[in-house]
Amino acid sequence: MTDNVQIMSKVQENKQFKREKLLSSAYSLFIRKGINDTSINDITENADVAKGTFYLYFKDKWDIQNKVIAEKSRLLFDEAIIDTNNKNINNFPDRLINILDYIINSFVENKDLIKLINKNLSMGLYDNNILDEQFGNIKESFENDLKEYNRKIKRPDIILFMIIELVSSCAYNSILNDKPMQIDELKPYLYSEIKKMIG
Amino acid sequence: MTDNVQIMSKVQENKQFKREKLLSSAYSLFIRKGINDTSINDITENADVAKGTFYLYFKDKWDIQNKVIAEKSRLLFDEAIIDTNNKNINNFPDRLINILDYIINSFVENKDLIKLINKNLSMGLYDNNILDEQFGNIKESFENDLKEYNRKIKRPDIILFMIIELVSSCAYNSILNDKPMQIDELKPYLYSEIKKMIG
Amino acid sequence: MTDNVQIMSKVQENKQFKREKLLSSAYSLFIRKGINDTSINDITENADVAKGTFYLYFKDKWDIQNKVIAEKSRLLFDEAIIDTNNKNINNFPDRLINILDYIINSFVENKDLIKLINKNLSMGLYDNNILDEQFGNIKESFENDLKEYNRKIKRPDIILFMIIELVSSCAYNSILNDKPMQIDELKPYLYSEIKKMIG
Amino acid sequence: MTDNVQIMSKVQENKQFKREKLLSSAYSLFIRKGINDTSINDITENADVAKGTFYLYFKDKWDIQNKVIAEKSRLLFDEAIIDTNNKNINNFPDRLINILDYIINSFVENKDLIKLINKNLSMGLYDNNILDEQFGNIKESFENDLKEYNRKIKRPDIILFMIIELVSSCAYNSILNDKPMQIDELKPYLYSEIKKMIG
DNA sequence: GATGAATGAGTGTTCATTCAT
DNA sequence: TATGAATGAACACTCATTCAT
Numbered sequence A, B, C, D: 001m002t003d004n005v006q007i008m009s010k011v012q013e014n015k016q017f018k019r020e021k022l023l024s025s026a027y028s029l030f031i032r033k034g035i036n037d038t039s040i041n042d043i044t045e046n047a048d049v050a051k052g053t054f055y056l057y058f059k060d061k062w063d064i065q066n067k068v069i070a071e072k073s074r075l076l077f078d079e080a081i082i083d084t085n086n087k088n089i090n091n092f093p094d095r096l097i098n099i100l101d102y103i104i105n106s107f108v109e110n111k112d113l114i115k116l117i118n119k120n121l122s123m124g125l126y127d128n129n130i131l132d133e134q135f136g137n138i139k140e141s142f143e144n145d146l147k148e149y150n151r152k153i154k155r156p157d158i159i160l161f162m163i164i165e166l167v168s169s170c171a172y173n174s175i176l177n178d179k180p181m182q183i184d185e186l187k188p189y190l191y192s193e194i195k196k197m198i199g
Numbered sequence E: 001g002a003t004g005a006a007t008g009a010g011t012g013t014t015c016a017t018t019c020a021t
Numbered sequence F: 001t002a003t004g005a006a007t008g009a010a011c012a013c014t015c016a017t018t019c020a021t
Helices: A002-033 A040-046 A051-057 A061-086 A092-109 A111-121 A130-148 A156-177 A183-197 B002-033 B040-046 B051-057 B061-086 B092-109 B111-122 B130-148 B156-177 B183-197 C002-033 C040-046 C051-057 C061-086 C092-109 C111-122 C130-148 C156-177 C183-197 D002-033 D040-046 D051-057 D061-086 D092-109 D111-121 D130-148 D156-177 D183-198
Strands: none
Touching: A002 A040, A002 A051, A002 A061, A002 A111, A040 A051, A061 A092, A061 A111, A061 A130, A092 A111, A092 A130, A092 A156, A092 A183, A111 A156, A130 A156, A156 A183, A156 B156, A156 B183, A183 B156, A183 B183, B002 B040, B002 B051, B002 B061, B002 B111, B040 B051, B061 B092, B061 B111, B061 B130, B092 B111, B092 B130, B092 B156, B092 B183, B111 B156, B130 B156, B156 B183, C002 C040, C002 C051, C002 C061, C002 C111, C040 C051, C061 C092, C061 C111, C061 C130, C092 C111, C092 C130, C092 C156, C092 C183, C111 C156, C130 C156, C156 C183, C156 D156, C156 D183, C183 D156, C183 D183, D002 D040, D002 D051, D002 D061, D002 D111, D040 D051, D061 D092, D061 D111, D061 D130, D092 D111, D092 D130, D092 D156, D092 D183, D111 D156, D130 D156, D156 D183
16 A cells, blocks of 8 residues: 555656656747747657657647746746745835836846746736736735735725736836836836825 | 839839738738738738739738738827817827727727737837837827927826836736726726826 | 455456457447547547556457457347347248348448448458358358258359348448438349349 | 740649659559558658648548549549450440459459459448449440340349449459459359349 | 749647556 | 556648749
8 A cells, every 4th residue: 555655656756757847848948949939849859758748748839838837927926925025024015016026127037038928928828817826816915915004995906907917018018128218217117106006 | 204104103003002912911811810820821812912922022921910010000099199189189188098098999899909919019029110100109199299288297208108008908908808807897997097197 | 266266257257347348448439430530549548448458458459340340240140140030031032131131220220330340341351250250150041041941052152142242232332322322222122133143 | 825825734734744643653552552551741752742742732641542543443444345345245244244354354453453442432432423433434334235235124223233332342352352262263153143133 | 023833841749559567 | 467657650731932934
């Protein structure tokens, strides 16, 4: 029995390992060459795995793409919240700004990441529940903060939605194309508007 | 001589005609099947033109795609401004809101259009000058309005940029996925924030 | 000892059971989707058995295919003879016609069966001994009848062979494609020729 | 104008040539390795043509397969009729037997041909009009003969259908598997039955 | 300028088979 | 015995691009 469990878990572990090799292979290729120019062949080759193996774990390229993005962006949101908690920021607006700033800075450091995530946001990511998950996380954090710091906002969900759209959309253009200006120059204006919104 | 000129212009006309057939063929296919699922073969067939002819007018699919989007979105902005002028709206905020509302309503009526335009915005459209052109139009109109109605805004270009990003990004999600809600429900919140921004 | 035997036979039973599950799984899939579109994976999945298990009982798809057809067609011939015996038909030609009619009617009721069997007849079934077995049954029955009803035919084996070829070939086309006409319309002509043949 | 026609016909000729190269390449491979074991890659390689070219002329393997069989079997029927005419056989039964005998002999000389044609007959060839065409030819010839030699048969179409089914089915087994005996031994019995049928 | 036949590299996907557990 | 994860050769089919006419 113990043997069986151990054997099972050995196999299970191995499967998990393969799955992760594929995910990280896909991630690095998506970042490096873009999704359109990454073939499943590329992914498996890069993962040192047979081509057929891919189909044991993912349905097709869209499937692994969504999984990659879900994983990476969840990670990002989590980090942002942890960072904010670590800094012991104790008022609501600064907490929100810190979260957004952390995310923006991550994108600045990893421009391919914003390309990857954004590309997909616009390609129908909202159809499935990936954004909802992340959004869920930050929404919860946002509403906790509201309660904790005794803030009243009418329809906080809508405000948060608009804030995130504004930030991600502006960050995308500013970081990747310096439009309308470099992100560091843009930030003050951006954060100023956000503060108005949660005013 | 006159004859020659006429012949020349006839030829020129014919060329222009071919080009336009290709553009409108591409547009209808992009709208109908999406860009990824439209091949150059599809475009030429649909345009009743030989496959090789495509390459006399466009470099590749990305080229015609950009041209199509440029044309369609310029048209849209122009219409929005004309509509606003026709309505004799005489104060600055209402003029701005009317322009944005016109654009949003157009997207609602033609959801494939917002899909097409947005897909491309996020696929590197900012690399070339297409958005700049449109943006130029509306920026000019925006600044004219500011002057005419005696408004003072610090850095109107940045504010306008943020407004457009906010509107297009929110409209995309709301119209296509009802996230966070249907567009008609979202509009009041959206316009309210915009009015704050040009406050 | 008894225990051992029981255990052994239990194991044996179990093996037989697996084999039969595979056979009936294959049969239903062959009928439903055709042989070419049925994979070994399909067969094992449908039989609730691991993929590797297949190879413990059968060499490959051709192997199980032949076994399936052998089983199903032997069954069919047996049924036809039993039906004829039950009806107490007491003259030779009517007995033969009844057997053939029973088979044709079975095919009419299960068109996929004639597709399955025929496909394979033409795909090299004669290479192995499957047809011989069935043919053996009906040949024996045929020759018994000849003796019992005091009929004399030169080379009854050849005549029977030709009759079966004629019937199965005509039935296939008539049942599946109504060529040259529907089977009910064709039957009188067919049986009339057969009666001539056993003259 | 003349030039254009000549150019057109040059191109057209070339296309016809490519198509025929593909057909004959497919035929030789089907004969040599069987249809299932012949890939489109094999066909184009063998025809010294690019893979994509295949799809300019044929939809898929089933398409070219049908065309090959149609061509080859039409040829066979035509030859059989010509041979019969050349021999100045002047009575109906002998003419019919000669046609059938010619076809059988061709199959004996080219066993792969009967394999190819038969395989397909049983794989749903009757769905399309290939057999009808061939059958049309021989039916016409059959009915011409009936008229010319003043024969009366009730429903000659049905009789002919049964004769062809009987002959092709028996020939297949006899030629390929010597079942129930070699074709030369079988022929007398076969032809004797056929004569009864048109009796 | 216009054509469209030809190309062939490239793609996603399937599947019989093996073998460590 | 039984399993099912892994393999990788094989497949049909697509498509942007070229170029002789």
